[in-house]
Structure formats: structure tokens, C-alpha cells
Amino acid sequence: MKTIHQLRIFLLLSLFLLIGNLSYGQQTNHPLDPLTWQEYWTVLEVLQETDHLNADTRFSHINLVQPNKTLVWQWNKTKEIPRVAFAIVHQKKKTFKAEVNLVNRKLETWNELKGIQPTWLEQEFGSMVDKVKQHPEFIAAMKKRGYKDLTFIDGVFLPPGYFGTEEQKGKRIAHSQWMDVRNARNTWSRGIEGLTVVVNLDTEEILRVVDEGVVPIPTVNIDFDTASIPTVREMPGPIFINQPQGAGFTMDGYTVAWQKWKFHVRPDHRVGMVLSTVTYKDGSDERQVLYEGHLSEIFVPYMDPSFGWYHRNFIDAGEYTAGGLTKPLLKGLDAPDYAHYMNGLAIHDNGRPKPIPNMIAIFERETGDPSWRHYSNAMEPESRVKRDLVVRCAAVLGNYDYIFDWIFQQDGSIKVLVGATGIAEAKASIQKDATSPSENGKPGDAYGRFVDPHVIAVNHDHYFSFRLDMDVDGETNSLQLDRLRTEILPEELPRRSVWVSQPMIAKTESEAKLKINLDKPTLWRVVSNTRKNHVGYPTSYQLMPGKTGNTLLSEDDYPRKRVGFINYHLWATPYQSNERFAAGDFPTLSLPGKGLPEWTSKNRSIENKDIVLWYTIGMHHMVRAEDWPVMPVLWHSFELRPFDFFNGNPALDIPKD
Numbered sequence: 044m045k046t047i048h049q050l051r052i053f054l055l056l057s058l059f060l061l062i063g064n065l066s067y068g069q070q071t072n073h074p075l076d077p078l079t080w081q082e083y084w085t086v087l088e089v090l091q092e093t094d095h096l097n098a099d100t101r102f103s104h105i106n107l108v109q110p111n112k113t114l115v116w117q118w119n120k121t122k123e124i125p126r127v128a129f130a131i132v133h134q135k136k137k138t139f140k141a142e143v144n145l146v147n148r149k150l151e152t153w154n155e156l157k158g159i160q161p162t163w164l165e166q167e168f169g170s171m172v173d174k175v176k177q178h179p180e181f182i183a184a185m186k187k188r189g190y191k192d193l194t195f196i197d198g199v200f201l202p203p204g205y206f207g208t209e210e211q212k213g214k215r216i217a218h219s220q221w222m223d224v225r226n227a228r229n230t231w232s233r234g235i236e237g238l239t240v241v242v243n244l245d246t247e248e249i250l251r252v253v254d255e256g257v258v259p260i261p262t263v264n265i266d267f268d269t270a271s272i273p274t275v276r277e278m279p280g281p282i283f284i285n286q287p288q289g290a291g292f293t294m295d296g297y298t299v300a301w302q303k304w305k306f307h308v309r310p311d312h313r314v315g316m317v318l319s320t321v322t323y324k325d326g327s328d329e330r331q332v333l334y335e336g337h338l339s340e341i342f343v344p345y346m347d348p349s350f351g352w353y354h355r356n357f358i359d360a361g362e363y364t365a366g367g368l369t370k371p372l373l374k375g376l377d378a379p380d381y382a383h384y385m386n387g388l389a390i391h392d393n394g395r396p397k398p399i400p401n402m403i404a405i406f407e408r409e410t411g412d413p414s415w416r417h418y419s420n421a422m423e424p425e426s427r428v429k430r431d432l433v434v435r436c437a438a439v440l441g442n443y444d445y446i447f448d449w450i451f452q453q454d455g456s457i458k459v460l461v462g463a464t465g466i467a468e469a470k471a472s473i474q475k476d477a478t479s480p481s482e483n484g485k486p487g488d489a490y491g492r493f494v495d496p497h498v499i500a501v502n503h504d505h506y507f508s509f510r511l512d513m514d515v516d517g518e519t520n521s522l523q524l525d526r527l528r529t530e531i532l533p534e535e536l537p538r539r540s541v542w543v544s545q546p547m548i549a550k551t552e553s554e555a556k557l558k559i560n561l562d563k564p565t566l567w568r569v570v571s572n573t574r575k576n577h578v579g580y581p582t583s584y585q586l587m588p589g590k591t592g593n594t595l596l597s598e599d600d601y602p603r604k605r606v607g608f609i610n611y612h613l614w615a616t617p618y619q620s621n622e623r624f625a626a627g628d629f630p631t632l633s634l635p636g637k638g639l640p641e642w643t644s645k646n647r648s649i650e651n652k653d654i655v656l657w658y659t660i661g662m663h664h665m666v667r668a669e670d671w672p673v674m675p676v677l678w679h680s681f682e683l684r685p686f687d688f689f690n691g692n693p694a695l696d697i698p699k700d
């Protein structure tokens with residue numbers, strides 16, 4: 044028997060396939076390819092040539108305008124590629140949307156956007172720190188905390204959500220957070236509690252200094268780099284996973300082909316990555332499954348009513364795209380060494396392209412699980428090794444990290460996962476720990492949990508909205524709800540009840556606003572209106588939820604009103620190319636009702652239509668000691684499963700050897 048340290052795991056692959064090295068997207072091979080370095084510059088040059096750039100010009104987005112969907116499905120390499128980019132341009136208090144034709148270098152539109160606040164800029168995080176440090180009230184508040192010198196006090200200004208106050212209406216209001224960063228690598232327990240400065244970024248006015256009282260900064264060291272860990276555990280020897288015959292997938296530009304799957308994946312400034320034109324080869328037939336799938340929005344509300352915390356209700360993807368949502372993956376740590384790493388581009392505030400190396404990792408893996416099995420004495424026992432293709436990126440939003448995986452499986456299913464990791468946001472507390480007496484009638488852990496002496500990780504939620512433009516065997520689909528209900532049986536039978544399925548087609552958007560109810564289980568399936576399987580059922584894909592949560596915020600709470608997508612686990616809408624972000628295009632200081640609630644208020648028909656599903660993952664995070672100082676990855680997921688799409692188990696043909 045082999046000992047652990049002798050273990051070698053080899054992924055032996057039948058094909059040696061070359062993978063192109065995509066270096067920051069210098070070529071365009073497909074209508075959905077991300078903007079190239081040169082194309083970002085074309086946008087900037089065209090705006091310069093048309094006199095739309097000045098010293099105050101900043102950019103929160105430059106991205107591809109979605110090409111026509113039918114054109115994309117029908118596109119092949121003999122056809123021309125339409126290339127249009129849009130830019131969201133800030134000029135002081137005004138915001139403009141420009142569209143630039145990249146083929147003929149022409150400014151197609153330039154329109155002012157009114158009634159919105161554009162996405163936060165990188166420079167806005169720190170733009171008023173120096174000015175505030177000279178403000179007498181701030182200096183006095185810091186003096187009360189024992190600081191005469193503010194050199195090593197770092198500040199950050201964030202959008203405070205929106206609460207409909209006169210102070211906020213129509214203004215670019217920011218609230219500050221402060222930290223003493225001396226002598227700590229991990230500074231997330233070093234916050235200066237109870238001191239918030241409210242500013243107007245448009246006018247650079249300091250509106251208020253809110254001092255809720257002095258709380259000493261905790262002295263605990265929460266560094267977690269290798270040098271800070273007293274002893275590193277002994278590992279019993281390496282496990283090698285390698286692919287001696289090369290990767291088992293091919294890449295043609297941004298198009299990936301793996302076994303029977305084929306899809307396009309592109310890095311995206313705002314949502315990390317977008318998977319498109321997903322097909323599964325069934326015999327000679329390349330069957331459509333999903334036109335487009337991607338993260339749509341993230342929402343993280345904190346559950347502490349103090350002034351310094353109630354405004355922390357971050358609409359992360361829409362508010363904090365600055366510099367790009369995703370950050371580089373660490374090769375060999377965040378994903379295997381042998382993965383293919385795809386670079387991406389984000390933008391700086393000045394609109395210039397910013398390289399993000401190793402933004403997406405694509406790799407095969409065998410986890411030791413079977414795809415299927417049966418053991419029998421009557422016939423030869425059968426089992427097949429499961430192999431997956433993983434497409435991964437990781438977002439970083441201040442303290443938190445999220446890993447996003449799309450896992451393509453041999454049985455025709457796609458599993459989508461989000462892993463929460465990183466550092467829980469914590470506040471300093473006068474009380475030391477869970478045994479300390481109450482202060483002002485409240486225990487120290489009323490709104491969070493002690494994770495270290497004088498450190499409370501504040502209760503919060505994480506919500507993720509995924510946009511899934513399903514095209515199951517074509518664009519004409521419906522949402523079928525198979526409701527499993529109890530049927531009471533006739534009295535003469537010994538059994539009293541069984542469950543039966545009551546299928547129903549959701550005809551309008553309101554019939555598709557659904558929450559998971561374990562007492563009334565319902566299968567959610569996108570069915571084809573044009574194709575049936577061998578026994579006469581419409582072909583379909585099921586959206587199978589994983590563990591998720593419901594919001595506990597009251598309906599009149601502003602954070603909930605601004606992020607209506609959390610009200611349901613499932614939404615379905617008729618396809619509209621401009622409906623992409625579940626809390627609206629511009630959630631920064633946004634008014635209530637944007638995004639899904641606004642679109643679906645029309646209660647449009649979704650029957651026999653090209654439909655888009657929106658799925659919400661929710662989690663309540665009551666932080667444990669084990670989540671500190673850095674949290675083990677906590678995974679949530681859902682799955683897109685073929686349901687009568689094939690005429691049998693599509694993974695029967697996995698070879699046994």
C-alpha cells in the first residue's frame with residue numbers, strides 16, 4: 044500500500060491540446076470578446092477628438108455594448124464582428140453615457156444621464172482624507188482619542204447607502220471610516236470606532252463630524268501571514284496533480300471547448316466574468332443551453348444600528364467596481380498550477396486600461412468522486428470517474444473575498460458556486476468579551492459576536508444575484524413550475540397519501556417571483572417550446588437551488604427597498620439586452636425600487652418567450668471564532684441540471700478506464 048507522501052495523482056488525458064495564451068486581449072475573434080487594450084484607447088481617442096475630454100473627466104465604466112443576440116448565436120468566422128463600446132463619463136456633477144463605434148472610430152451617442160449617481164471612483168475613496176484631517180472638529184475628536192498626530196491614520200470614504208434624507212437627496216454624500224494602521228499588516232481590527240465624517244464629494248464640503256464616543260482601539264494582533272503563525276503544521280508530503288499530456292480543453296480566443304461543452308468566457312470589469320453561448324454537443328447536434336450567465340449584483344447589509352454602521356449596506360458589484368471587481372488569482376494557491384490563467388483588463392479612473400493578470404482560471408479536476416455507479420452481484424459492478432471543468436475568478440471588496448466557480452460537468456449540468464472568505468468586518472468594543480456586563484442596557488454582542496478581546500464581528504448578510512439568460516434548445520422557452528403537492532387517497536386504500544406533480548407555466552413576471560418553500564416544493568424548469576425528448580416531454584433545464592436565505596429586513600427598510608432582488612429567490616423576465624444588473628445600472632446612492640422590481644412591475648408575459656432567470660443566494664452571517672482572523676471558504680451554490688433534455692444519462696459514455 045502506498046503511503047500518503049508517495050501518492051501521485053495524475054490526470055491522464057487522451058488529447059494533447061494547445062491552449063492559446065491570451066495576453067490582455069489583443070485580438071478580437073468573437074463578437075463577445077472583451078474590449079482590447081487598443082479598443083479602450085479608441086474610446087479615449089474618439090472622445091478626445093470630439094472634445095468630450097477635459098481635466099475633470101473620469102470614467103467608471105468602459106465596456107462592450109452587447110451585440111445583437113441573434114447575430115451572436117448565428118455568428119461564424121466568415122462574418123464581420125460589430126464592435127461598439129460604451130463609456131460612463133463623470134464630469135463634476137454631470138454624468139454622460141457615450142457609445143463609440145470601434146470599427147469606424149465614430150462617436151455614436153453622447154447623452155447626459157440624469158437622476159443617478161455614477162459608480163464610485165477609485166479616487167473618491169481617499170479624496171477628502173487630507174481635508175478632513177485639518178478640520179477642527181475632527182482634530183478635536185481625535186485628540187479625545189489620544190491622537191495629536193494623524194500621520195498614520197488612514198481614512199476611506201464610502202457611499203452611505205440612501206435613506207431619503209434632505210442631506211442626501213441628489214447629492215454625492217460619503218461617510219468615512221478611519222483606521223490606525225501602525226505596526227499591523229492586517230488592519231481590520233484597528234478601526235477608530237464611533238467617529239464618522241459626512242462629506243459632499245461634489246462640493247468637497249465637510250457636512251458633519253459625528254462622534255458617538257471614544258472606544259479604545261483593540262491591541263490584538265490578527266496577522267495571518269506565514270511569518271505571523273507561531274507554528275505551521277506538519278504536512279505529510281505533497282500530492283501532485285498534473286496533466287502530463289496537456290490540458291483536456293481547447294481555447295480559441297475566449298471560446299472554450301471541453302468534451303461536449305463549448306462556451307465563451309470573458310473577463311468583465313463589473314461582474315468578474317461572463318459566460319456566454321453555452322452549448323452541449325449531443326451526437327452531431329450542438330444544442331443551446333445558456334446564452335449568458337454571470338453574477339449580476341452583490342448586497343451586504345450590516346446589522347448594527349449605530350451611526351458608524353447602519354449605513355454599511357454595500358451594493359458591492361454596482362457601487363464598488365472601481366479598479367475592477369475581481370483581483371488576480373494566486374497561481375498554484377487559488378487554483379492549480381496547471382490551470383490556464385486568463386488575463387483581463389479593468390480601467391483606471393482616467394479611462395486607461397489597467398491589466399489584471401490571472402483574472403480567470405480554467406482547469407480540469409478529478410475530486411475522487413464517481414459520476415455514477417451501480418454495484419450488483421448479478422452483473423459486472425459499474426462506476427465511472429467524474430471529471431469537471433472549473434472556471435474560476437475571485438472578487439475582493441475591501442475586507443471580503445468571494446470566489447466564483449462555474450463547474451461544467453459531464454452529465455450535462457453546470458454548478459455555480461460562490462465561496463465567501465476573507466476578513467469579517469469588525470468593530471472595537473468597550474466590553475472585553477462575552478462575560479462582560481452590559482453597557483447602557485445592551486450586551487456587547489447585541490449586534491455581533493466577540494471574536495477577540497474588545498473585537499466584535501458585526502452580524503451581516505451576503506446576497507448574490509445571478510443572471511441566467513437560458514436558451515434551452517433555442518430562444519423560445521417558458522418557465523414551468525412543477526409543484527409537488529399531497530394527494531389524499533381513497534379511504535379503501537391502506538396508504539392515505541402520496542405526492543403528485545402539478546405542472547404550471549408561469550405566464551407573467553409576477554407568477555415567477557418565487558421563494559423556496561420546503562413545505563410546498565416546486566421544481567423550476569426552463570422548458571423548450573420547440574423540442575421534445577424521446578418520450579414526448581419538452582426538453583428543459585432545471586434551476587436547482589442550494590442553501591440560501593430570506594431577508595429579515597423589514598419591508599420599509601431603505602436598504603431592502605433599494606435592493607429588491609433579495610425579496611425572492613427566483614425572478615424571470617423577458618429578455619431585454621439592457622436589463623443586466625438586478626439592483627439597477629447605478630446603485631450608488633440609488634433610490635428605491637431599481638432593477639428587478641422596476642422592470643417586473645410591468646408584469647410582462649414570459650410564456651413562449653426568450654426568458655432570463657435571476658437567482659438569489661442569501662446567507663446570514665453570524666460570525667464564529669473560526670471565521671477569525673480570516674474565514675475558511677464558505678460555499679453556497681445552485682445548479683443548472685438537464686431535465687428531459689437528453690434521452691437518458693448523458694454520462695453513460697464516460698470510459699471505464
Ligand SMILES: [Cu+2]
Pocket residue numbers: 463467503504505664
Ligand atoms: Cu460574512
